[in-house]
Amino acid sequence: MELAWLIPAMSAIAFPAILLPGRLLPRGGAFLAPLAILGGFIVFWIVLADFLATGNAGFGITWLEAGAVRLSWGIFIDPLAVIMLGVVTFVAMLIQVYSWAYMANEPRFSWYFAVHSLFAAAMLTLVLADNLLFLYIAWELVGLCSYLLIGFYFERRSAAEAAKKAFVTTRIGDVGMLIGILLLFRATGTFDISTLIHLAQTGGIAGGALTAGMLLIFAGAAGKSAQFPFHVWLPDAMEGPTPVSALIHAATMVVAGVYLVARLFPAFEAAPAVMAVVAAIGLVTMLLGATLALVMTDLKRVLAYSTISHLGFMMLALGSFGLGAAIFHMFVHAFSKAMLFLSAGSVSHGTNELDIRKLGGLRRRMPATALCFTVGALALAGLPPLSGFFSKDELLAAVLQGRGGVFLAFTLLGAFLSALYMSRVTLLTFFGPLKREQEHAHESPLLMIGPMLILAVLAVVVGFLALPLVSGYGGFGHVLEPGGEPFHFKVWLVTLSSILAAAGLTLGWLIYSRGALSADAVRARFPAVQRVLESKYYVDVIYQWAIDHVVLVAGRFVALFDRVVVNDTGVNGAGASVVASGMRLRIHVTGLLANYALGIAVGAVAVAVVMWLMTTA
């Protein structure tokens, strides 16, 4: 299992290897990235086999030692880490294969693969880290890579802005996270995750410090996982190349926040007030994302808000003490969402268009893409027996048990909306009559379709992992929470949620395919709702106002204060002007610079010599 560090290390080395000597190799050495991640995927199986044989393990090296502070680069392997290693290496590998065709004509082809590789490496390190500081390091690198990839088309103003927005927004959460980590360190003297969890569980951390620390750490998680009020960066992040969106939404970046809460789960459990916040934020985010996904007209934006909504589901499950449910949903969502984004990329590859109002009937031109997308959409909508059905069911059960009926009702509403917007976007894009401007649309090459098909198959079948399939395997959730009860269905809940999913899909079909109900009529009936939704609840507007009227004004004020008050009044006014004119005059009269230089040096030497002579004499 000691090999586990190789998984991130290979991809990490690929980054400088592509950028420096890589330029001498064919295609700028870009092929090193898929090779590295393939290596990681192979090592993953070795680690998995070891893990099944021996169980949890950890080891590390000292990275820095000063005074009493000792920081290490250590890794820790448990079921959660193993699952994540598998998902990240596998999805990143498929996306890289897809990118090889998708990005083929890009001028910065090798740069793309270099950063992609670093991105995977950072995420894999984050997954393995055994202490909060090491995790934070990887966490920030994940943020950097997303910044670089979202801003890949930096010539586009919108891409540059989106990249900046993603970095700054998540950074604000990270400030909280770092303060939280430091508060916990102040209280305990350690960054080690297992030790912290142990102390939290045994009451070794004062209640106030624990609550404050965990709440601040959650701020970091909320930033990365695009939870309200930090969600604004994610929809804009689609400015990056589409495979990047697939990576960010499925295997890296946004998953990091959910993973962080899961990693520290027992410590969060020890702070019930924070758990309530996690659940509430998750619920708000889930509904916000779902309602906005209904009105977006850009294919990738719909998917982005859908991700926000599903991340809300995951946080809600975590806040409802449902660790297994949350991670299972993340696992399932990773395959469907990666595939949906890759399909969206295929659409844009074949049509150069992502506005769903201008698309339609694409299944005639792009049958494989349409098939994949539809499967992904149905899985996400939670139609039995696709994967999303199982994870949604576990999630609903967890919410009911942890938070009760009101939360469950809202969660069911979210599930219904999920089915509705997925049916809307699928029908508008792939069904109905083919639009005339899409006559030239064409299917994508095999290198792109292949990964999509693999993910589609997984989106269909991975749900069954929830079931205790073989003896000794109590179901997915049971692996993560060995003490918990094994998987079982709550029949009324399964029935209810399936009905709602079917209802959502049917309503979508009635509106967007049959035209039995008119979306325009609904809009006309509720103009205020329409305005609020299309303004995305004004969150962006409020932020922009705050930046323009608070941050920038404060900056200008301090800068002016510095120049006018501190400098011009305080410094210049302090009688310096008299001396100044004298000095200035003298300088301007001579100006033989070598003299001055010599003067300084020779004068010093002369004084030294004279004084030395005096003393020896």
Next chain:
Amino acid sequence: MDTFDRYVLLLLTALPFFGGLALVLFPSSRPVLIRAFTLLITTVTLGLSAYVFLSYDRSRGGFQMVQQFAWLPSIGASLHLGVDGISAALTLLNGIVAFAGTLVSWKLAQRPKDFFVLFLLLVSGVYGTFASLDLLFFFFFYELAVLPMYLLIGVWGSSTDFRTFLRTKEYSALKLMLYLVAGSVLVWVALLAMWVDGGDALGRSSFGFLDLQSAHYSANFQKLFFPFLMVGFGVLAGLWPFHTWSPDGHVAAPTAVSMLHAGVLMKLGAYGILRIGMQLLPEGAAAWAPVLIGLGTVNVIYGAVSAIAQRDLKYVIAYSSVSHMGYVLMGLGTLDAAGINGATLQMFSHGIMTALFFAMAGVIYDRAHVRDISVFEGLAKRMPVTVGAFTVAGLASLGLPGLSGFVAEFMVFVGTFRTYPILGALAVIGAALTAVYILRLVAKAFFGPLDDRWRGLTDASRLEMGAAAVLIAFLALWGLYPWYIMKVIDSGVAPIVQRLASG
């Protein structure tokens, strides 16, 4: 190698000093010769400073490579050189920045001979200050490092009309000089007082650092004179509210001078507070630490907020220096091992980072002849290497892990959270503000569609790329592998912390 070890510090200080003097004899008509000679000197001194850093035995600790020449026994002054872990690290910093500064000044056309003479004298002064174990020579070298700045800015600097106000190079040079001289006066008063009082205690006059360390100044004396050193040296370190010389000075200075100034000279101030102030007057430091850490926090936030509003490329960097020097002052003010270690590494890290910033800003200014961020657009298309290197410096300054700034700031945070958690939280917020101004600058000036005005810009030359590569290599080296340098620094910090605790 023992003999060599005993003379290496002398060699390091003397080589640029006499090299600079020798340069006076060179014919002005042969700039190539002058440059080559300067490069030779700075390359050799870079090698020597790397030798000093690497051969410093951190397990033994204390002052090493010590050499003493009697000079004025009657007043107890001697040329006494030696380095501990802290000064060994900072010596390396000076070597790197001086070398990189020479590379980026290659094309300097105006009076290159005079420029490089002053440049080398300055470099020599810095080496001497870091290596001095005698307060009189410390002060001499300190002034030798500071004084050439006036001419370097006044002659080779640039004046800028900012429409609402004008900053001439003469104004900036003068303000800088008056400020630093005023600071020096405070320092000099304190040094003389320590000499007199220490002489009484020891029974003989001595400027020797090691002698005075055992002089046991009274608590009242320490509390009275520590502020002289804190403010006197603090001026050079950019201590708020005595910092305004620094943005104007940095902006007016030519590229290599900005690099040395922000990169190394400001560290002399912080080094003075640590070495003379905290190590010799530990009780005074303990009494004044809350003020130091408080002002340091103001530096961090105030500098960052000011930087947000700046439109001039170099002003952004200059205010960012004010902000980042705040972390150094905060770290010192914690009186905590982690904090002081962090402060020292931050001196190193900020030195490299800001040198890289100024070098790349210089490249841009050299091609575009403006520095107004609002007129730049899409430079990344034409100057990928320059912009890339600038962005790396920016990422280091916003505390990205993997680059040395993170390690340093993190250690400062750890120290501050132990002593003043609220200020620690403010310091972390300062790092987020840094992200705001750096990313705004990068997005506005470097990204976006290429403006037609900038179609003709050329990327950094090979020499400039070389300078950037050296600087980036060190940012990444200490960011990924801080173990070695941290061990070296810690061996110097540990006895100081011990004195602070027992004092």
